[in-house]
Amino acid sequence: MRIVRFVGGLLIGLIALALAAALFVFWLDFATDMAAAAGLGPVGYVFLWLAFGANLLLWTAVGLLRLGDDSVRAVLRRGAAADERRAVRSRERVLVGAGGPSGDAGTEGDHAPEAGDGPRDATIAVVIPAHNEEPVIHGAIGSALGLFPRWDIYVVSDSSKDSTAEIAAKTGVNVLELLTNRGKAGAIEAVIEEFALTENYDGVLILDADTELDKGYVDGVRRQLRDPKVAAVAGFVVSEWKPRERTFVGRMISAYRDRLYFMLQYFMRFGQTWRGTNASFIVPGFASVYRSEALREIEVNPEGLVIEDFNMTFEVQHKRLGRISMRPDTKAYSQDPFTFSDYRKQVGRWTLGFWQTVRRHGIWPSTFWVFLGLYILEVVVVSVILLLTTVVAVFVLIGTVAGEAFVSVPLVGTSFTAVTAFLPLTALAMGLLIPDYMLTCVMAAIRRRPSYLVYGLLFFPIRVVDAFITLRMIPRAWTARSDGRWASPDRVSKK
Known part of the structure; x- marks a missing residue:
């Protein structure tokens, strides 16, 4: 079959x-x-x-340049790693020959680096902001629990009227329930402050309640965060394809989004997030990680904005907090609208949020704004x-x-x-x-x-x-x- x-x-x-x-x-x-x-x-x-x-x-042309650059760097890294392994084995042979593994002459070998040694993996807190997400919250938490310990997962229920908070509490993760509706940005701000997440973790993952993480997501994020210049890792969105659960209109919307996401990410954002450009203007809010050092400098919840992700990205670029990184190894699966009415409203919010962010930050001298313009x-x-x-x-x-x-x-x-x-x-x-x-x-x-x-x-x-x-x-x-x-x-x- x-x-x-x-x-x-x-x-x-x-x-x-x-x-x-x-x-x-x-x-x-x-x-x-x-x-x-x-x-x-x-x-x-x-x-x-x-x-x-x-x-x-x-950006497709720039992406091809990045592909060549990444390939060359990967070959050089593998060559350097192989040379290091050969050097380690050579030192071990010299030390064993001089005095044996338990002799005095072998003491220096106790501090020799091993082939698998590397920088410490970043600790990451998972923040799941939710408002009346009873049908999907369990799936988002379940995907996070497959990759993170439950004590590193923080659900913030923003004045939900359904069982969102109760469902989250039963899974054993940390739950913060807000009595006043603050919106997504306000909920993120509240949970970060309540649990001092930027002080206790190296990075914070913001995960939408309708999103599920790919099994390779965490490894991909940690590989990218090993570069100290990376301030944020943009998630790689993939439209969830479950045609049996959708009407014809719902399937059409999901197929359209799948094409749109594929083109934007492979043919635009891949080039925009190259180390030589750093021109990305969106770190998608569905499943992305911010380094805590950068997040402390970001105004997450300014007044007058309908959504937060464009603003947070512009904050990174405007304040020069570091580089935005994106690779296909940080995939997450997002649920698209099921009706055209919901699609139109969602696109309206996203588009309004973009223009509001442009209005808020204005123009500043930078290559970022040249490409954005x-x-x-x-x-x-x-x-x-x-x-x-x-x-x-x-x-x-x-x-x-x-x-x-x-x-x-x-x-x-x-x-x-x-x-x-x-x-x-x-x-x-x-x-x-x-x-x-x-x-x-x-x-x-x-x-x-x-x-x-x-x-x-x-x-x-x-x-x-x-x-x-x-x-x-x-x-x-x-x-x-x-x-x-x-x-x-x-x-x-x-x-």
Whole structure:
């Protein structure tokens, strides 16, 4: 049965990759013909590649440089470790030959370093802030208990009205129950102060109640914290894929998020967190670790912010507290919204939190802000173009379907003729849909999930909603005041 699943998955991956390659060749041929017909020349080819995102291409190139740098460093470390082991064995042979393992001449060997010696592993406290998380809190605690002693786990129930605190208490972990709703940032601040976590531990892991840690998470974090310049380790988010527990809409949201997370982390944040750049503007609040030395300098809960993770990351960058590190060996599995209404609300909170953080910290001279500025510029420009182009595409589609009845309307018919002369419906479809669907095909091949090819047909409308929310939240960040209180989506038990 395993062989059948393996072969089936391999065939699905090959078919999806073949489809992606065919679409790319078709899109490139069509787009280059359009660019040549318009007389754009070399500039046209630049715009073609920008269909995939300037920041994505930039950070993918940087990520490849990091991959080469990491590979070279790994080879050098292995070589140094092998030389050290040979030196230790050589000293042991000399000492044994001189006076034997129990003789006086062997005393010096008692202090010789062993091959497995290294820096002390960081001690880590696990903080799980929760508000009415009864369906999922047991799963988060259970995953933490598989990696940490129960006395290193701290659940803070932020004025929950359900059994969140009781369920946590039964597991034997530390529980702090707040009577006043302070929001996630306020709850984190309270539990750190109550148990003096930054004084008693080397690092603090902030774990969302709907998140479960991969078995290799702790080892990955500790490896990264061995670099004293690392102030925070960003968790590597993976969308939880449990299709039987979801409706069609829920599966579509989870598939879309899986593609988005994969692209952002491998093609952007991997490059942004290279030691030579350190340009990451988000340490995701779902499962990330802050070094205590840096956390003591961070204002976790300033007034007026709807979420905390963007602000905490900007604090690290603005105060120059150290480097942000991210590698795929710190995976954690997060539960995505089950309904489109919850999805829209969550994206609204995240986007508002980003713009509020930009407003709070302002601009300061740094390479971080150069890269952040480029990102903001592209996000705003692409969102505007995407919405305008979508409106034009809908207009052209209606005119094409309605035919003469639509064209005969005064002004409308003239506008339709002018628009279609420059942007026919096929060009709009090729420009808007094909590049997006190519990425979905690649993701279907990577995950070996043929259903992504179906859900991917509906990803574009979600992107349009994301673009609308991005622009809508910009003025709200300067006009609306937020208290950071919880707005948790519907949860499904992970038992």
